[in-house]
Amino acid sequence: MDDRQDKKKEEYIFGLDIGASKMNLFVGISEGENVRVVECGDFPLKNADEYDSVVETLQQAVQVIESSTRVDVRDVYVGIAGKHVRSFSFQGIVTLPTGEVSEEDIENVKKQASTVPPSAGEIIHVFPGEYSLDDEEHIRNPKGRSGRRLGVEVQVVTARQNAMQNLAKCINRAGLNVAGFVLEPLAAAYSVLTEDERELGVALVDIGAGTADVAVFVNDSVRFTTSIDYAGNDITSDISRCLNVPISLSKAEEIKKKYGTCVISNLIEDETFPVPAVGNRGDVRCSRTLLARVITARVEEIFQMIAEKLKKNQLDGIINGGIVLTGGCCALEGIEDIACRAFGKPVRIGRPKGMSGIQEAYQNPSYATGIGLLYYANKQQREKKKSETGAQIAVSVKKGLQRVIEIIKTYL
Structure with missing residues (x-):
């Protein structure tokens, strides 16, 4: 018999990460403090600013997930981030x-x-x-x-209240309920940070397509959060404008993923890659060194802006555990070396850890927030059960004492 059929409906947990370029819907099952990932829907998002587009993509995600898992998706924990936070x-x-x-x-x-x-x-x-x-x-x-x-x-x-209301409307129109909104870098921290890092002081930098979101943890508590509007889409836009041939943003994104790097020194002199010219005029050869310089310049700017914010808020001196990078942009080769120079701290790439199930496929920085939402949901449910159990015990004790008093009164 399928293990999923043996699970009660309330034992499933759901995390929804709506980014600027894609949407992840994760399904998990609590296994104590650990989480077993059952399934993840990974769906490209054509226009994150268009209400109907988000609803349509989410409905598609729910349909696919429910079909593959035979589990009803209803109450979801939703990641939230951006300049309005x-x-x-x-x-x-x-x-x-x-x-x-x-x-x-x-x-x-x-x-x-x-x-x-x-x-x-x-x-x-x-x-x-x-x-x-x-x-x-x-x-x-x-x-x-x-x-x-x-x-x-x-x-x-x-x-911002209206931003949360609009997001909740999208989710409700897709037939789902919001179990809770969760700060995205906080969710990511649940899946990628170690206890030592959270205790010593660490800055988690989540670089997605639309924003770079930051959370600083000291003594296992969040001390600071911020967001900047420069991230993966800006790198893609730079590539589209700066190469010696005009290309679309979608093509620039494809080039970034296939040929992009932050390690210029490793490139062979005069190494090139083909770019389709406009109007079916054949391929144009573009310099991979130029591509690397375009990418590196924007990545350096993003890290320098974050480093300045940390310094301005007097946090650079207490981040003894270093910097942890996560998000889709971490796929760029050598990005941690640029971060190390910008922050003057040890840097590592944060990958989801400690989960069971389909873990190998999703040990990727781009899934840190989605899987972290499952950990957050798991913690909330466990605390709720603990609280309910404590209340039930208190009621039982009270009833027991009342019964004892009644018996004593009967025999007096």
Whole structure:
């Protein structure tokens, strides 16, 4: 019997990553802290800015996935990123009524710190940093400690409300429900970062087609997020304009994937590649060295812009775990060497890890966000079950005590 038929419907988890050039719909099954990938739909997206195009592609993705897995896709965790996503740092402080930090006090101080004005947008995530208790600082978990005033610094990630509403509309029109929006570099971090990196301090740089999104982790907490509007599509556009023959963007993208590199020194002198001329006039030979220089110039600019943002926010000195690159642009040969020079830090390519199932086919940086969404969904479901189990135990204990009291009253 097919293993998928033995699984309950609620045990399946779904992650949806809608990028500027493609859409990934992942199906997984929870295996404790691990995730087993059941299937992934990888669909090119003709126009990510066109509402009907996104809905149509998503409907196609759902149809294909449901047909191949025989599982109904309904509640999906959706990645979100872009310039409309912003990050704010706020501080909160509360007086402790009992003189000892309780779970309620921790929730209250986080809530106070994460009160943002309506103009800031819709809150997606609140990431608490370190706590302070009176004069003592840098406390990871203050619960149970004695003191008078509890403080915390939180990182609040928001998104433009209408952008989230429009994305939710697309998903609803395709017959799906949004289980939650997830910051894309946060999702990617779940699938590519190690515990040591998150603890020491690491910047995850996710370079897709439309944007380069960044999240900085220190002491296993998100400290900073940002996004820039320069990424893979800009590299493709440069290729289209800068070669010595006019070519379409689709052809430029094909050339980038087939002949693109960031390692100029490895190229043979006068090495060329064929480019179809306009109007069926035959092939024109183009310099691969020129192509590499065009690509490298834009990649260097992207990394320098990110490095400047990290420095401006005084984060370059605390990223002791280095830089982890992920996203579709990581397929460019030698991109990590350019990043290493730009950031002055050790750099590695982040590939999805720790999963089982169809892992070999998807151990690719371009799938980091989609698979990370499954890890995030898995964590949310496990925490929900744990909370529900705790509540059920509390109710059972209460009922048990009431029953004992009734028995005692009967015999008194």
